[in-house]
Amino acid sequence: MTYLIVGNNEGNIKEGFKILLNRLWQRDINEDIFSMKNPDIHILLSNNIKSIGIEDVKEFQKEMMYTPFKEKVQIGVIFNSEKLTPQAQNSLLKTLEESTDTTAYILTTSNEKNLLPTVLSRCFKVYTKDEREVQLEYDNIFELDLLQAFERIEGISKERDDTLLLLKNLELHLQKSLESKIGEGVDVKKIYDDIGKVVNAKKKVEANGNRRLVLESLYLDLTR
Incomplete structure (x- = not known):
């Protein structure tokens, strides 16, 4: 399953993360979501602050090839997914589509319009409180x-x-x-x-x- 958290407020995004992790790991999460150290959370990192390229995605995909270490599900996280280049988004499609019962992906974005329709169609969208208020x-x-x-x-x-x-x-x-x-x-x-x-x-x-x-x-x- 792939989830897309849509929002601008960091606190509300954390709240959305916590709800999803509680559900996926079937336990209460008390740690700070963005600083917790857990071998079953894999975050896509990029050296380019303006965009996330296809090479970054390839490294991320390698990390997600394994089974969970201690949790029920391993989580692949892509913050600011609107920064993914079109090529990087296309390279993700098969990965998102073929996620198993022990693998889930959580993407965040402040603007879902910057994501390809083919990516959006594979995501279950979660709108944070700030998005609902408008x-x-x-x-x-x-x-x-x-x-x-x-x-x-x-x-x-x-x-x-x-x-x-x-x-x-x-x-x-x-x-x-x-x-x-x-x-x-x-x-x-x-x-x-x-x-x-x-x-x-x-x-x-x-x-x-x-x-x-x-x-x-x-x-x-x-x-x-």
């Missing part, structure tokens, strides 16, 4: 009855930007719910599936699909 208040039309929801959808779908904003806010809402459920140690498969459906709906809208039909279909899928 969003409009989530209007959960998916809790309305069918007639009310379709009436609201008819208005929202007239504008592409409004449609995408609704889907982004829905994804953020589900992400927040997921983090809460992970912390409680309950099954989160349905939330994962729902997030996937929202992501697919966004792709259809971005490809100029019929916005009203996309939202109506998503409503029916999520409320079954």
Whole structure:
């Protein structure tokens, strides 16, 4: 599994890391996430402060070839992943896609738009608190009855930007719910599936699909 933590605030990114590590290692993490010494955490390092190149990625991939030393899962970490060159991102694709049950990757970025769509499609995105705060208040039309929801959808779908904003806010809402459920140690498969459906709906809208039909279909899928 590959996770992408999106945010600008270091404290909130640490919080996101801690939640993920607690889940992946199935124990409470008390150490400072960014300074902890653990043989099962591998951080991609680069001598170039402006970019991360393909040679850096190759060295990182070598470190990730082994099995965990003491934890249940070894973690590959790429801070500021927006600095990855396009060539470096492409060289990562197979690595991210073929991660095993004992290997996970955590990337961080302040701007997900600088990552290739092929990389983003392999990541489960986790938005930090600072990212959520800049969003409009989530209007959960998916809790309305069918007639009310379709009436609201008819208005929202007239504008592409409004449609995408609704889907982004829905994804953020589900992400927040997921983090809460992970912390409680309950099954989160349905939330994962729902997030996937929202992501697919966004792709259809971005490809100029019929916005009203996309939202109506998503409503029916999520409320079954």
